Amino acid sequence: MNPAAPIGSQLAAALDTRPNLRPPSTVMAPEMLGAARLTRYSFSRMLLRTVAREGWTAERAHFDLDERGQGEAIYCWEIDGRPFHFVAFTRVLDESLHTDRVVADEWEISAALVEGMLDHVLLESLRHNVPRQEKGRLDDRVLVLTRGNRSVRFFDYLVDTLANGEQPDPTLVGDAGYIMRSTAFYGNGKFGMRSFDTYEPEHPFAIPYRAQFAAAFFFRELSYDSVEHCARLRGGDRAVEFDDEWRRFFGLGNATGLGLVPYAFNHPAVMHAWASVREIALADVRAMPATPELVARLDGWIERARVHFAGGTDDDCTPFLSPAELVPLIDEIAAARSELGEVSDLFERLYLWAEERHPEAAELVVSLLIELHDADDTEVDAWLSVDEDRGLDPTLTVGEVRELLDRRFPWLDDLRADAALADAYWWVVSDNNEEPRRVRRDRMAPEGRDVAIDIANRLRRLRSTLETTAPDRQILDVVREHADHAHAVRRVVTSRHPYGEPRDNACALEFLPLQTQRFQLAFYGMDNFKPKSTDWLRVTLFQGAPRLADVDAPAVIGADDWVLPALPSAGSSS
């Protein structure tokens, strides 16, 4: 990593040296976004490799929960002599108050990641503000704010089971893969927290989303500790802890709604960086000769994926494939891999085979191939830092902007233009915890309250105007005459990133938010995509990952061999 290089330049240079990148028309197509899977460069996995590489240590510093799991718990990362505390407040809500939606008023778990030492004054402030979530005010010692609930189905069952000296029945709890479910990881200056921009370059959390995932790691740890603590108090001497098969199986659940969608359409530089990391890795692997060692590793990952999905359910996951539906797909992949034999360009051929299949098959192959990639993580960290320029160069002419528009947005014509279909929804922020939602235009008028992610529609209108404007006129003149085009002009000029734009119209009647959400969630490292409507879904994070007790063993925490865990066997011994 070269800290002196301009932001974005290292990523641009890396892309320039890969001639076999997939085109944006493939990568950013909605159906491909909606098939994305986690890779070894997802945030969760990058975090744990960083923990190992940099020698982070972790401890449970304080744990004061009652027999129902209510109280306070504090976990601490120590990174190069700097402490970061995850401070959690827990209580039990009546089941009727459980909701996955961001708009809930009450949560069973609320927590914050705090930089530096804790004192009584700060703790008192956290006790007051953290449970209030969006209604609280924090200060810049706080880096992340999060919350969630226990799984109503599983928490008490797991406590009872361990209290009785038994291990869980995989047929009862294996399908969800989590004990607690989070809903948001706020950071970057929200509610008074520290801005991402203020992290000095050597700060451990100067990499995008690293702080959020450092908090999520402890959130998951809290879920395990809470169950075992309650079981111990309930079962006494009979109680046991999770055995080796179960102690890693559960991840942290997450419920995700529409909030991700405006982010995807408003941050082209970020989308580009995320997609680029994956595409660079894929391009490299496709070009790698298939040595026996690499082929054996690939075969191992295919088999691992098969075992993992075979342990899942056949629940309806439309528009995605359920775990059960993925199994025959993996069998096809395994068969194709066998038929290709021992050719030296096996990885390229396997990818080309997959490209012609169902998007879920293609993206599954992509994620499996990327397991063979081995980039320098610090270089990948540098690629993820972006400069989100919003400025408009006033010297541009109409002709220049039109050329940019045609070159950067050739896909506009692939979208439906009929206003009734293309402009059916507008995006809104609800007054309840500021949850983004979408609303039919024919049922409520925006009146200046719309979140401006109607990019495709704005660009189309701009193009119509530019087509009838002299090319040598300055674009400033057009913006003066048509103020409503200013947003689109800015977007055309600043959207210089090939993978920056989801090739979709967020306001269209047929727009499917789940597709954009899945791309983002996959990059976070989420898996087990379980849609609950067209607008929100449940996922799992860190399933199979090492635990706090493994942090001191770099070979374990950094092994990066934990994704796609097998369902524990029935009657695993305690």
Place this chain on the structure above:
Amino acid sequence: MTAVYLAPRELYDYALRIARVDGFDPAAASILADAVVGAAAAGHDGAGLFFDLLDSTTICDVLLAIDAIAAGEVEARSGVTASVVVDPPVPDAMLLAALAEAERRGVERIASSSVDGRTTAVTLASCEPRATRASGRALELTAERYAELDRRASLFLVSEAALDALLD
């Protein structure tokens, strides 16, 4: 008086929403929000200036001034010194973000004149592009100012109950 600390992006979001509710297009609202943050980051009462301009219905003057600076930038980048008349004058602080943005593209302010803290003219010339990164330090507001910001920005939000009713 209790202070409230806001991250620049939080102040930006508030100002953007307020401008949108006041009728500004997303791009104009974004320019105004940048202006408010630019003023606040330089130690001025950015939110207070913003409210005064909104309440006196002179907020469009800021957009006109920023537009004039953009036009001056075009001239300056052709190699000449550009004289920009800011008429009507606007608070100096509200132009800081636009001037910083011009610097990123290689045009700097070499002179300016102002009356009672309001810029009346700016002289621009080309320079080496300076990619100054905006400060992310927390901005201090009085509790009253913050409450006003929150109140005005809340008009951008739509009632959850009304949204739910549409689903029925």
